[in-house]
Amino acid sequence: MAEKVDKHVLKNGMVLLGEVMEGVESAAFGFLVPAGAAALPEGCCGAAGVIADWIFRGAGERSSRELGDALDGLGLHRSSSVGSSNITLGSALEAGNLGEALGLYGDVLLRASLKDEEFEPARQLAIDGVRALDDDPRQKVGVRLREEFYPRPLGRSTHGRVEELESLTAERAREIIGENFNFGETIFSVAGKYDFDAVCGQMEGLFEGERRGASEPAALGARGDRYTHIENEGAQVHIGLMTETVRPMDEDYYEARVAVQVLSGGMSARLFTEVREKRGLCYAIGARYHGLKAAAGITCYAGTTPDKAQETLDVVTGEFRRLGEGISEEEIQRAKVGLKSSLILHSESTSSRAGGIAGDYYMLGRVRSLEEIKERIEGTSVDSVTGFLRRRPFGEFTVVTIGPRQVKVG
């Protein structure tokens, strides 16, 4: 099962990656375009989302409707998402349609019509999306948490701010596309069933003549507030908390991942056991690693009724801190098996592989093999994880709550 990663770099710097998967009839591809929320100028929070919609409203010779019909005609399962650093645009599809699909995506990225009359609905949808977050407190707590936790502008809301979206103009959005759709820094990946030579040939024709260039990484500012409460007369208090840890390229990365797994890797992990199984405080409780290139954290969510909110927060932060006091051999073994198993289970999905190899390249400048990741996980131990936790304890938290009651943050 030793997988091989195909790689080719276009003359303008655009990186093409691929991983062939046996026994599948589908392919998945994605473009990481360096125009994520944190990469955009001040005052334009939310522009990335508007742009990710607008560019699909007509491109090349096709009107918005014709383009949509052409994409649907290929049976594409499209995905567009805005992250801190990149806009990710891609699809999963039957392998035979890959060439045609790439041609259409070439149009979208290079020759979007960007008509004024199509800008308004794209912007309006983004504004409505921000408003709709108010009716989804669990999601909103995560958005706000990243805003407060990360040094500015890394955690900037990928949904945007209503005031900034309202003042965004088509002209300004065109400028942002011109400045940030930097194909020399774009990463393209494909996984599943495909012919890499054919893909490279087609991508060369589409993108090689396009702009190379380098964008400056954003200068980092201060972090936000340690505690933020948003009043909402809902049924639960939605608690989000984050604490700082190492980044994916740092020495102790695998130790951090194993530590989070001990905390929240399964139903026998500490948070689930202490918060839900023993005390019945929550239904939804979990923590996971969240890493960016310039900073990273462990993020945790718990939803509970108001009377239990304080106890829930106290038990959760207590478990984060208790991790440094000792971990058993058995816990470490379960954590390692869990991480390795999840790695292999995810490697069966073309979308998840296409995303995985692009993400690796973006973070590390290379693609890790599954074998390497397994070995690094295997290389951790009780001593290495507890040693890491002594050097980098989970002690300071950024907390956000949404609900009818505030909590006291120690």
Added chain:
Amino acid sequence: MEFKKATLENGLVVAGEVNRSAKSAAVGFFVRAGSRDESAEINGVSHFLEHMLFKGTDRLSAQAVNEAFDRRGAQFNAFTSEENTVFYAAVLPEYLVEVTELWGALMRPALRDEDFAIEKNVIKEEIAMYKDLPSFDVMERCRGLYFGGHPCGNSVLGSEESIDGLTAGQMRDYFGRRYAPNNMVLACAGDFEWEQIVRVAEERCGKWRAWDAGREVGQVGGSGKKERREKGNLVREHVCLMSPGVAAQDERRYAASLLASIVGDEVGSRYFWGLVDKAMAESATMQFGAMDGTGAFVSYISCSSENVARVMDIVGRIFEDLASRGVREEELRKAKNKVVSALVIKNELPMGRLVDLGFNWVYLGRYRTVEEDISAVRAVTVEDIGSVIEQFDLRGFTEYILGPSRGS
């Protein structure tokens, strides 16, 4: 791909699809037990029982169960719907036998009073969590209104009141009625040894006694009522529409799925071009939900209060147009491509395959290959969809809206 099937003497069906090129395997127990099998007094018991199965057996504590799954790196969980409770795990092939043994043991749980008392709090937290999610809340309320008192409209979670009143004795009694071996299917998909799974099934499940769990089925629902409820903390209008459709056993289910995709797929559908593309609504989708003996088309739309009247007007016109002119050849072709590629992608994962394998046995009592499903989708004609529209007029919908206060 190789299909395997065995039936134990007590009626438990074991269905397997072996795929040697998979890197993992998935196993699941599919139990015909859901909220439609409950009375009002015990509403929520199927789902609560699903939680209680994780609490272990006479020999296994809850912690031991969780550790046993986690030691094998299993991605395991369960879900409960109106009609089924499904327990599943995806694992590396070398662990499938042990994980199947574990699930087999858990299907005869201890249902201890002390676990029941603690888990009641967790269930009530889950109910509270969904109350804060209007997109879910409105669907559940609409189901209740649509089925107008028929058990198919029962809430899966139950209410805080029904859960408060539920006793462990009532749960044991319900378990005794629904978890009969001949009311369950054990399914496996991916890379595994068939004979080993059959042996585990015989050892673990062979002694369970068969009895008739039963269920009354038939075409039900469609009150056609309309209701709006206000909640002070909401900012958007959350609209759910439901109208009758074909049953899970009906061959026309493929036509019904394609119709739902044409009307309300996330992109490229009539809802998309009529509502989302024009920024009238930020979300507008329709799904076809096939059930035992009945079925329904379910739409969910979220928009501003200013737009909701116009949105309903546009939806009305879409339904009118479908009733008078049906669907076009070109939109059917696109919908087929999307539905087929979704089938291909989903079934490349053992976990995705498991779900179809299990439910095909639960509803149809037979095996269907992915290729059969794809051919059935490809074979649907504009006329087939026309006949579904004619029999199940989308205009006769039941409507529930959750939205902000309109006073002052």
